[in-house]
Amino acid sequence: MSKFKKKKKGLPAISTASLPDIVFMLLFFFMVSTTMRETDLLIKKPVLPVASEVKKLELKSLVSTIYIGKSKDTRISGDKIQVNDKIVEVKDIPSFIFSERALRKEDEVKFMTTSIKADKLASVGTILDIKEQLRDINALKISFSTSKGNDLSSNYK
Amino acid sequence: MARREIGEINAGSMADIAFLLLIFFLVTTTMDVDSGIARKLPEKTDVQSDVIVKEKNVMDIVVNRNNQLLVENEYVKVTDVKRLAMKFIDNGGGLGTPIDDKPGEPCDYCGGDKDPNSSDHPSKAIISLQSDRGTSYGMYISIQNEIEGAYTELRNKLSKKLYGRSYDELLNDYKDNPSKSLQDRLDDLKNKYPQIITEPEPIK
Numbered sequence: 001m002s003k004f005k006k007k008k009k010g011l012p013a014i015s016t017a018s019l020p021d022i023v024f025m026l027l028f029f030f031m032v033s034t035t036m037r038e039t040d041l042l043i044k045k046p047v048l049p050v051a052s053e054v055k056k057l058e059l060k061s062l063v064s065t066i067y068i069g070k071s072k073d074t075r076i077s078g079d080k081i082q083v084n085d086k087i088v089e090v091k092d093i094p095s096f097i098f099s100e101r102a103l104r105k106e107d108e109v110k111f112m113t114t115s116i117k118a119d120k121l122a123s124v125g126t127i128l129d130i131k132e133q134l135r136d137i138n139a140l141k142i143s144f145s146t147s148k149g150n151d152l153s154s155n156y157k
Numbered sequence: 158m159a160r161r162e163i164g165e166i167n168a169g170s171m172a173d174i175a176f177l178l179l180i181f182f183l184v185t186t187t188m189d190v191d192s193g194i195a196r197k198l199p200e201k202t203d204v205q206s207d208v209i210v211k212e213k214n215v216m217d218i219v220v221n222r223n224n225q226l227l228v229e230n231e232y233v234k235v236t237d238v239k240r241l242a243m244k245f246i247d248n249g250g251g252l253g254t255p256i257d258d259k260p261g262e263p264c265d266y267c268g269g270d271k272d273p274n275s276s277d278h279p280s281k282a283i284i285s286l287q288s289d290r291g292t293s294y295g296m297y298i299s300i301q302n303e304i305e306g307a308y309t310e311l312r313n314k315l316s317k318k319l320y321g322r323s324y325d326e327l328l329n330d331y332k333d334n335p336s337k338s339l340q341d342r343l344d345d346l347k348n349k350y351p352q353i354i355t356e357p358e359p360i361k
Contacts, residue, residue: 125290155295
């Protein structure tokens with residue numbers, strides 16, 4: 001009888017050998033889908049307006065982004081414009097676009113898009129000034145960056 | 158000579174390393190897809206040609222610094238803009254733009270009221286959006302969104318009628334498999350309801 005009793009053991013431990021595989025799978029997913037933040041925002045993070053008729057921006061490598069928002073210092077009023085890592089004036093926009101163009105191949109230049117990420121409280125005057133500058137240098141494709149949603153009432157109060 | 162057996166490398170800490178990397182990427186990742194309202198700016202030309210446009214072919218939208226809207230001199234809400242724009246574009250009360258010396262033709266695909274006091278033809282219907290420098294960007298985007306919505310809905314409607322699929326669906330199809338015939342259809346729809354939006358100098 002004792003022969004049989006000896007066989008009684010505890011449950012075998014769950015094998016964790018496949019755990020690294022699972023974790024690696026997750027890791028690769030995040031590595032592939034990640035986009036490292038290239039610029040540190042010097043202005044307050046713009047709260048994008050909501051829109052329903054949005055189009056996804058294709059060809060991310062051909063997009064140059066202009067940020068418009070309030071200064072981090074609350075004592076400074078008015079809209080601040082940031083490109084790359086510095087705050088600039090409206091008249092500096094063309095040189096920014098030219099430097100962006102210089103980084104791309106010549107035949108890609110005409111597909112370049114300027115994405116405007118502006119705070120919903122920014123004034124239209126600033127945006128229109130920038131648009132005028134972009135027109136001057138023939139950077140005609142623009143995209144007003146928005147978040148997708150159907151309730152637009154938060155855009156205006 | 159006794160060969161020493163090489164022990165198996167302990168892979169138990171592999172998971173820890175992977176976790177460490179995983180957490181790093183989790184923290185640094187930003188999953189936002191950049192999306193927005195696409196616009197094409199008009200090209201700048203030296204020659205300013207005076208084009209005479211009939212008053213009835215222009216839909217005036219004026220927005221002031223208090224984010225209040227006037228459409229054709231009537232006070233409206235933003236949510237009304239889409240309906241008004243659709244009514245205006247789709248009116249089709251007259252003849253279209255003459256192409257290559259051919260006389261303009263009446264709009265045979267419009268579903269509007271054919272009001273002689275509103276736009277002649279979608280190809281002539283101009284939407285003018287005049288804003289104030291002090292208007293908030295959120296309001297501006299909302300109006301742009303409504304106008305875009307009006308055009309999309311009109312194209313959808315026409316596309317449904319002609320091809321049994323909406324314009325958006327055709328666009329998706331085109332993305333999956335770009336073919337010549339689909340492109341022709343899309344171009345045709347775009348030409349039938351072209352987006353003509355003008356933004357005059359802002360009010361100071």
